[in-house]
Amino acid sequence: MTPSAATRPLHVLVLGGDGIGPEVTAQALRVLRHMQAKYALPMQIEEQPYGNATWRATGSLMPAATHAAVDRTDAVLFGAVDSLDRAGMPAEERARGSLLSLRRRLGLFANLRPVRTERALDEVSPFKPRTLAGVDLVFVRELSGGVYYGEPRGIERDADGRRRGINTHIYDEDQIIRAARFAFALARGRRGVLTSVDKANVMEAGALWRQVVTALHHDEFRDVKLDHMLADTCGLMLNRDPKRFDVILTDNLFGDVLSDAAAGMAGSLGMLPSGSLSVPKPDGRRRALYEPVHGSAPDIAGKGVANPLAAILSVALLLRWSAGVEAAAREVEAAVTAALDAGARSADIALAGEPALGTEAMGDAVLARL
Amino acid sequence: MTPSAATRPLHVLVLGGDGIGPEVTAQALRVLRHMQAKYALPMQIEEQPYGNATWRATGSLMPAATHAAVDRTDAVLFGAVDSLDRAGMPAEERARGSLLSLRRRLGLFANLRPVRTERALDEVSPFKPRTLAGVDLVFVRELSGGVYYGEPRGIERDADGRRRGINTHIYDEDQIIRAARFAFALARGRRGVLTSVDKANVMEAGALWRQVVTALHHDEFRDVKLDHMLADTCGLMLNRDPKRFDVILTDNLFGDVLSDAAAGMAGSLGMLPSGSLSVPKPDGRRRALYEPVHGSAPDIAGKGVANPLAAILSVALLLRWSAGVEAAAREVEAAVTAALDAGARSADIALAGEPALGTEAMGDAVLARL
Ligand SMILES: CC(C)[C@H](C(=O)O)[C@@H](O)C(=O)O
Numbered sequence: 087m088t089p090s091a092a093t094r095p096l097h098v099l100v101l102g103g104d105g106i107g108p109e110v111t112a113q114a115l116r117v118l119r120h121m122q123a124k125y126a127l128p129m130q131i132e133e134q135p136y137g138n139a140t141w142r143a144t145g146s147l148m149p150a151a152t153h154a155a156v157d158r159t160d161a162v163l164f165g166a167v168d169s170l171d172r173a174g175m176p177a178e179e180r181a182r183g184s185l186l187s188l189r190r191r192l193g194l195f196a197n198l199r200p201v202r203t204e205r206a207l208d209e210v211s212p213f214k215p216r217t218l219a220g221v222d223l224v225f226v227r228e229l230s231g232g233v234y235y236g237e238p239r240g241i242e243r244d245a246d247g248r249r250r251g252i253n254t255h256i257y258d259e260d261q262i263i264r265a266a267r268f269a270f271a272l273a274r275g276r277r278g279v280l281t282s283v284d285k286a287n288v289m290e291a292g293a294l295w296r297q298v299v300t301a302l303h304h305d306e307f308r309d310v311k312l313d314h315m316l317a318d319t320c321g322l323m324l325n326r327d328p329k330r331f332d333v334i335l336t337d338n339l340f341g342d343v344l345s346d347a348a349a350g351m352a353g354s355l356g357m358l359p360s361g362s363l364s365v366p367k368p369d370g371r372r373r374a375l376y377e378p379v380h381g382s383a384p385d386i387a388g389k390g391v392a393n394p395l396a397a398i399l400s401v402a403l404l405l406r407w408s409a410g411v412e413a414a415a416r417e418v419e420a421a422v423t424a425a426l427d428a429g430a431r432s433a434d435i436a437l438a439g440e441p442a443l444g445t446e447a448m449g450d451a452v453l454a455r456l
Numbered sequence: 457m458t459p460s461a462a463t464r465p466l467h468v469l470v471l472g473g474d475g476i477g478p479e480v481t482a483q484a485l486r487v488l489r490h491m492q493a494k495y496a497l498p499m500q501i502e503e504q505p506y507g508n509a510t511w512r513a514t515g516s517l518m519p520a521a522t523h524a525a526v527d528r529t530d531a532v533l534f535g536a537v538d539s540l541d542r543a544g545m546p547a548e549e550r551a552r553g554s555l556l557s558l559r560r561r562l563g564l565f566a567n568l569r570p571v572r573t574e575r576a577l578d579e580v581s582p583f584k585p586r587t588l589a590g591v592d593l594v595f596v597r598e599l600s601g602g603v604y605y606g607e608p609r610g611i612e613r614d615a616d617g618r619r620r621g622i623n624t625h626i627y628d629e630d631q632i633i634r635a636a637r638f639a640f641a642l643a644r645g646r647r648g649v650l651t652s653v654d655k656a657n658v659m660e661a662g663a664l665w666r667q668v669v670t671a672l673h674h675d676e677f678r679d680v681k682l683d684h685m686l687a688d689t690c691g692l693m694l695n696r697d698p699k700r701f702d703v704i705l706t707d708n709l710f711g712d713v714l715s716d717a718a719a720g721m722a723g724s725l726g727m728l729p730s731g732s733l734s735v736p737k738p739d740g741r742r743r744a745l746y747e748p749v750h751g752s753a754p755d756i757a758g759k760g761v762a763n764p765l766a767a768i769l770s771v772a773l774l775l776r777w778s779a780g781v782e783a784a785a786r787e788v789e790a791a792v793t794a795a796l797d798a799g800a801r802s803a804d805i806a807l808a809g810e811p812a813l814g815t816e817a818m819g820d821a822v823l824a825r826l
């Protein structure tokens with residue numbers, strides 16, 4: 087008997103990718119398998135090659151088997167890919183295999199980037215403890231539109247032969263509503279405050295963004311407190327008073343820059359997970375991609391020193407959003423906090439002179455608490 | 457005899473604008489007049505009405521006399537304008553009188569935003585003293601192009617009647633070269649390091665930006681160290697390790713968000729000046745506009761409590777870039793530092809419970825040291 091859509095196991099596709107991607111993903115996978123067993127989760131896990139190393143070895147950034155797996159997966163557990171190291175790669179291959187095209191193929195529209203601060207890392211963060219205390223915010227970054235995707239785009243020559251670079255920033259109201267509805271609902275389940283970010287003062291696309299969010303608030307979410315904030319002001323406020331934020335809704339570009347700006351608080355990019363979701367499919371499941379916010383970090387790749395906590399916390403997001411087991415998600419998050427409280431530190435979060443654990447030992451420290 | 461272009465006095469146009477703009481500008485003007493007398497600077501100072509209050513009183517955001525003064529001025533000393541409070545204003549008036557159109561009319565292409573940290577404000581800043589120590593960076597934000605200005609733009613309806621917001625991000629190589637050359641030259645006179653910011657990994661306009669900056673570096677500025685940095689990484693690094701930056705070159709949009717994100721370090725937006733410059737006119741002078749980074753702050757307007765230091769430090773930039781008297785610029789900057797070291801604090805930079813000085817008393821504290 088073929089299992090029905092509702093009961094078929096969750097398919098998780100693991101793409102370690104480049105640089106430190108495979109190293110941190112290996113630890114994340116240990117945690118995932120552990121939780122799968124502990125909670126008896128119906129889950130099928132498949133690993134496939136992807137990235138620049140794969141391209142160098144096989145001539146393909148994303149070989150056919152990986153493409154096929156992407157088409158049938160529910161959730162990708164992604165490591166990292168070095169998007170600039172692509173000299174000599176045919177443009178078509180680059181386009182078909184890029185992270186942006188992966189996001190598009192999976193239909194991802196909402197990128198969740200939680201920023202929580204860990205007391206144990208107060209000393210490591212560039213911020214004062216009084217600024218860090220109680221920070222618990224999440225970005226909902228619209229991921230399907232905006233200036234990364236709009237047409238026309240390219241480098242052209244004008245009449246005088248000068249080159250011009252062009253990208254087009256476009257949002258239609260359905261895209262805005264979809265992301266905003268998701269963000270409002272999320273805020274409703276948290277502290278009930280949504281901050282919507284735009285540059286409505288100078289961009290028409292931002293003015294539309296503000297109108298649409300305001301209308302949706304009025305029609306469906308009056309119980310949520312809505313603040314509109316200019317993107318520059320948000321950049322400032324994230325540093326001045328991050329506690330004030332609960333859910334922050336942004337477009338694709340502002341979310342990219344602002345969530346990284348907020349990441350400084352956590353002490354290291356190595357602490358920050360992310361998850362990206364599609365709208366629910368007919369069977370009610372969303373497709374998803376989970377990845378650490380950090381990149382491939384080629385400078386430390388292969389040395390076994392990378393911090394796997396962002397990848398492990400991405401597994402917590404997978405457990406929450408794709409497997410639907412909130413208790414398991416919280417257990418992973420609590421184990422990370424407990425490991426840090428017990429003094430486990432990878433090099434990126436160790437104070438100068440403090441001994442640091444390698445990638446696997448950090449994985450051990452978390453697993454020991456699960 | 458009409459004075460020759462070279463010897464004609466510098467014309468300074470003071471536009472206090474809205475909200476706290478007139479209050480902080482009044483203190484800046486006291487400092488400017490003081491330095492004018494002290495250094496016997498040939499300078500003609502003219503004040504004109506501008507802004508939403510002017511619009512409400514006269515039906516014009518920028519009355520004819522102000523428009524005429526803008527056309528002949530060398531340097532605008534600008535307070536603030538509340539760009540969102542414009543319900544009922546005809547679109548044409550809004551467009552003709554906006555800050556963006558003022559920037560365009562003056563031909564401003566380089567927006568300088570220095571961020572220096574003051575030891576006296578270590579306690580006020582959300583950052584740890586070890587992060588703040590030695591921060592001395594300046595943004596060169598390209599101000600004439602990018603997504604604020606590109607066409608097509610607007611809100612349109614697609615075939616199904618759904619609204620779409622569109623803005624176009626365009627840079628041609630001449631715009632990039634002009635801003636980059638300015639930034640390289642500035643870095644050469646400082647610590648010799650330029651960080652150029654883009655999203656070359658996902659935007660063709662960013663890829664062109666990177667190519668053009670790299671070529672200019674190779675052709676004219678090999679003595680300056682050039683780093684390319686993705687905009688998101690820059691957002692992170694400004695918080696993690698701001699000391700590493702000397703001059704940061706950005707496009708219009710990234711500069712807007714990143715410079716505000718960096719502003720958190722200074723403890724308050726009320727500390728941050730800016731200056732915007734045109735290319736030199738035939739007489740060798742650049743046209744310019746100086747303004748605090750903060751806005752009109754309607755919540756505290758009229759109360760005499762706003763911090764005038766950003767406006768006063770903008771006068772220092774005017775003395776440096778328009779009047780060409782570096783010694784006078786440094787004297788103003790040193791007086792601000794000395795006033796802070798002596799304990800002068802407006803409400804925005806006072807610790808909780810600490811008594812705060814009003815706007816005029818802060819002006820007094822600086823003037824007493826000039
Ligand atoms: C690699 C790049 C395309 C990506 C983005 O900007 O979306 C990255 O910066 C991120 O934030 O996930």
Ligand SMILES: CC(C)[C@H](C(=O)O)[C@@H](O)C(=O)O
Nearest residue numbers: 287288318539555556712749
């Ligand atoms: C008011 C607005 C147009 C302006 C900008 O974004 O350029 C402001 O935010 C600034 O940074 O000077």
